[in-house]
Amino acid sequence: MMPVLSVRGLKVSIRTDEGMAEILDDVGLELERGRILGVVGESGCGKSTLIRAIMGILPRGATIDRGEVWFEGENLLAFSEAELNDQVRSSRIGFIPQDPLLALNPVFKVGTQMLEVMRWHAPDAKDPTGPRGGARRKAHVARLVGLLRRMQVPDPETALERYPHQFSGGQRQRLLIAAALACAPGLVIADEPTTALDVTTQHQILLLLRELVAEFGISLMFVTHDFGVVAELCDDLCVIYAGQTVEKGPVQAILEAPSHPYTRALLACHPDRATTFLGIPGSVPSPLARPPGCLFAPRCTDARTLCLAGRPPQGLAPSGAEVRCVQFA
């Protein structure tokens, strides 16, 4: 079956004062329909840029040098800004942001913001026979209230009339999940949506997301730095290091037998598994000066001369995962 979302060989660089920064070097991933894909990496590995590239909202000075983003059979990189707005954002790809406090506009009512999105992107926006004007708005309010109730937001009827600062962090995240689903998209991209929440709330939100994927028939791309979250939520996994996909495959297989040295190191320093607090020595190479050869080689305990020769190709590990390491080439 064709994946809902497929990113191939994506390379993105940004012009900075110090030169060209290669934020993404070679990212590839596939998200199958109805599944949850976890995208994992340290801060600065290019997760945010990947999301921005898929949504077509790259910062000024950024260029896509290479690669494709296929979504439901169409290459999104060929879409203009207007086409993305008209045909993709909200209506077909929902977005759940990282920080629920900062993502909502502080001076507008929650309902105003959610209805603004539905006004342009709800499924009835392109239906000439559907209700118009006040009746349409009423239908939107009804759908939002229903969604908020499903998200277990207290007082869903009055919630739309309140301002973002009148909700708690967990409630705000529920509002944003409702907003992402409001226009019935097929794909939802979530950018570390639980990072800003406490552990209990985080767990509740993950459970909710898990249920919603089946209930609303969506596919979910979940970006995080937390392997614990991945283990709890995801079906598939894509590990990114310094702008490259280094390992991807089913979560179960990778967690049981991580193949890439970076994945192994990441897992080893997760608080649930770690025996020491050492972490991974060294740091991610600067995007301004990527070393030749394997990008992880300077920090890798298994590095050998071959690793410095050139970028390692993708290979298949015994676990079934695709791995970018000379050991599996």
Place this chain on the structure above:
Amino acid sequence: MLRFVLRRCILVLPSLFGLLLVTFLLIRVVPSDPAMALAGDAATPEQIERLRQQYGLDRPIWEQFAVYVGKVATLDLGESAFSRRPVAVDIAQRLPATLALTFCALAISVFVGVPLGVIAGLTHNAWPDYLLRVFSVLGIAVAAFWFAIMLQLLFSMELGWLPLRGELSPTMQRPPRVTGFMVVDALIAGRFDVFTDALRHLVLPAVTLSLGGLATIVRFTRAGVLDTLQQDFVFYERAMGYRRRRLVWIYVLRNSVTATVTQIGLLFGGLIAGGVVVEAIFDWPGIGSYTVQAILTGDRQVMLAVTLLVGTVYAVVNILIDLVHGLLDPRLMERA
């Protein structure tokens, strides 16, 4: 909300009292004998002495101040030594002209300045932004009297598009006074020729007066927009597919104008001070030219009254500004 306004109004009173005290003392420092000024050049020493007693000028200064404050509290602002009319009457006569001018200047500053500021913010470090930055530095640096004369030379003397000075052409008959606002009174009288004439007379002084505020508003709006564009919610709104125009002019703008609104309150000081110069240049029959006249003739009652009036306007405007802040940002209203 009502309590908020009331509290602010009460807090204003001590400020106005202080303003009055300082002005009262400052005017006394000026080496001129008010009784002598009142009596005129031909007065005998006996006449001067009588006037001094009549106006209580022989009393200790604190007593004079107490009497003055008592009168002000009953809205008695004294009598102008120059026009021999109650100051309150003179002010009521001239205030509409100044208000009309100030209002038009402020409207130009806001309705031109805010959009230009947004454009500058959106085109950060591209040519429209550079152009507007040069413009706003010039707008603040250029002296109003020089700018006024340049406008007069170009639009009145050279092109003849707009009248040189005054509130109304000498050939026009003044409409009956209803509100005191020439433009409004002309409409009430149904005289559209007077209305257009009055409007044409407003253009040059209003543009001159608006320049400094316009430049300030462009700068502050630009800074506000640049700041807002960095916020996470702008990225979120783009990702959710907000229409670009609505995103900028509704959702970004409302978050960006907090500092601009504060500036509008502070600008009022500049508008009133600038009004004195502009009214003098354009021969505008408002409070500004009244003040210049009072200073030149040493008319103490008028100077005191005008200072108090300006202080009150400034205070009231800033209370309104606080209210606007509350309307723009619901979080402020809850804290108040």
